[in-house]
Amino acid sequence: MIKELERLEKEARILEPSKEDRLAVREEVIRYTEQFITDIDKTNAYNETDKKGSDIYSYPIKDTPIDIKKAINIFEKNVDFPGLNPASGGHLGYIPGGGIYYSALGDYLADITNRYAGVFFASPGAVRMENMLIKWMGEIIGWKGKFGGNLASGGSISNLIAIVTARDKRKITSKNIAQSVIYASPHQHHCLDKALKIGGLSEAILRYLPLDENYKIIPEELEKQIEADKKDGLLPQLIIASAGTTDVGAVDPLAEIGVIAAKHDLWYHIDAAYGGFFVLCDEGKEKLKGIELADSVVMDPHKGLFLPYGLGVVLIKDIDALHQSHKYQANYMQDTLGIDEEPSPAELSPELTKPFRGLRLWLPLQLHGVKPFKAGVEEKMLLAKYFHREMSGLENWEVGPNPELSVVTFRYLPKGENANEFNKKLVEKIKLDGRVFLSSTLLDGDKFVIRLAVLSFRTHKHTIDLTMKILKEKAKELESK
Numbered sequence: 001m002i003k004e005l006e007r008l009e010k011e012a013r014i015l016e017p018s019k020e021d022r023l024a025v026r027e028e029v030i031r032y033t034e035q036f037i038t039d040i041d042k043t044n045a046y047n048e049t050d051k052k053g054s055d056i057y058s059y060p061i062k063d064t065p066i067d068i069k070k071a072i073n074i075f076e077k078n079v080d081f082p083g084l085n086p087a088s089g090g091h092l093g094y095i096p097g098g099g100i101y102y103s104a105l106g107d108y109l110a111d112i113t114n115r116y117a118g119v120f121f122a123s124p125g126a127v128r129m130e131n132m133l134i135k136w137m138g139e140i141i142g143w144k145g146k147f148g149g150n151l152a153s154g155g156s157i158s159n160l161i162a163i164v165t166a167r168d169k170r171k172i173t174s175k176n177i178a179q180s181v182i183y184a185s186p187h188q189h190h191c192l193d194k195a196l197k198i199g200g201l202s203e204a205i206l207r208y209l210p211l212d213e214n215y216k217i218i219p220e221e222l223e224k225q226i227e228a229d230k231k232d233g234l235l236p237q238l239i240i241a242s243a244g245t246t247d248v249g250a251v252d253p254l255a256e257i258g259v260i261a262a263k264h265d266l267w268y269h270i271d272a273a274y275g276g277f278f279v280l281c282d283e284g285k286e287k288l289k290g291i292e293l294a295d296s297v298v299m300d301p302h303k304g305l306f307l308p309y310g311l312g313v314v315l316i317k318d319i320d321a322l323h324q325s326h327k328y329q330a331n332y333m334q335d336t337l338g339i340d341e342e343p344s345p346a347e348l349s350p351e352l353t354k355p356f357r358g359l360r361l362w363l364p365l366q367l368h369g370v371k372p373f374k375a376g377v378e379e380k381m382l383l384a385k386y387f388h389r390e391m392s393g394l395e396n397w398e399v400g401p402n403p404e405l406s407v408v409t410f411r412y413l414p415k416g417e418n419a420n421e422f423n424k425k426l427v428e429k430i431k432l433d434g435r436v437f438l439s440s441t442l443l444d445g446d447k448f449v450i451r452l453a454v455l456s457f458r459t460h461k462h463t464i465d466l467t468m469k470i471l472k473e474k475a476k477e478l479e480s481k
């Protein structure tokens with residue numbers, strides 16, 4: 001037995017590389033990432049390839065190792081090249097991602113030390129750090145006093161946590177679900193429809209509200225509907241608004257909806273996954289007025305604070321409700337419960353073991369201060385306005401409403417050709433070109449429009465100028481075909 005232990009130890013100890021081996025591997029990783037950042041402005045936002053990374057299968061997981069050079073080579077060719085490059089400032093589709101450097105270093109610190117931020121006693125400092133960040137985010141949207149929240153993997157899970165909390169607080173059960181009414185915008189993010197389904201609310205009545213010409217909820221229509229539903233003996237429960245829709249970046253009239261929600265006693269949820277951090281600048285703050293009235297809010301630091309993917313935040317005013325929906329009891333966890341000096345994240349979310357996400361936000365906020373983040377979101381809003389202004393002055397381009405935050409919709413009006421078909425081809429052509437990436441959506445049922453969404457910290461005026469140049473170029477090519 002002793003011999004066997006010695007043999008196993010020797011083999012298993014390879015998992016703790018020597019200082020020299022760590023250095024050698026680290027240097028290769030740093031070399032690659034430094035090159036990546038140095039080249040990023042010249043790197044495509046999208047690469048179309050034949051193989052789409054399928055050579056990854058040529059290197060199956062085996063008993064024997066490969067070296068770091070080989071590993072990075074496989075990664076570079078099969079993973080880092082094909083498809084969308086979300087780290088590029090030319091990513092102007094969907095809602096762009098970020099990837100600020102100090103956040104990656106925060107992850108590095110968190111991963112090496114592997115602190116467990118799930119329960120207070122295990123890492124009181126980590127839990128305090130996360131709670132402090134939650135407090136900071138609540139405060140920037142104007143929340144005061146006691147509230148809670150959770151650092152989750154993204155907006156989808158954060159929205160799910162909010163929906164489940166609302167469901168339980170409103171006591172929606174099998175007894176009343178068929179009479180329970182949820183009000184939402186048809187432009188709400190699909191993850192909310194998913195959350196309603198996963199949260200067991202499929203059998204509730206989901207009312208998609210009519211929108212105004214800027215694709216926003218019309219408060220009067222909401223109230224009319226609530227009153228009609230009450231009259232019919234139904235139970236209005238929940239209203240979901242968006243602070244920045246994915247389609248067009250519209251902010252619903254948050255303050256007016258808040259008044260209606262309070263008057264009729266509804267849970268008020270705001271999905272600000274995309275737009276929430278615009279509150280950091282004055283104009284954004286003005287546009288998001290009323291967000292402070294919500295019972296729950298979702299914001300995505302991996303969007304508006306330019307973090308690498310993997311951080312969404314849910315904020316809930318009634319922390320006891322959040323706790324009631326997510327607390328647990330297990331014999332093997334008996335020594336972790338009952339600590340109330342600080343709320344433990346594991347009792348406020350579906351997750352138990354989770355990465356220590358606080359550090360990836362705390363480190364960049366501390367190292368940069370908030371000022372460059374404020375400038376960043378303000379710059380993105382102004383870039384969208386700039387694009388809107390420039391495009392509006394061009395012939396044959398139809399440009400959507402003034403951007404509320406940082407999304408602009410537009411399309412080319414070709415002579416004698418179907419506009420939908422033409423713009424579909426145009427988006428495809430831009431994708432294949434690869435220098436910038438734009439996505440599209442359908443408005444008013446079947447109007448195909450191209451979207452420009454500005455949110456990468458690497459997108460600046462030169463990116464927008466390049467985009468307009470490419471748009472003109474490609475439209476001309478298509479026209480002359």
Ligand SMILES: *Cc1c(COP(=O)(O)O)cnc(C)c1O
Nearest residue numbers: 095154155156189191246273274
């Ligand atoms: C991105 C987004 C989501 C989903 O968040 P993930 O972080 O992608 O899970 C939800 N709502 C809106 C408005 C979004 O833009």
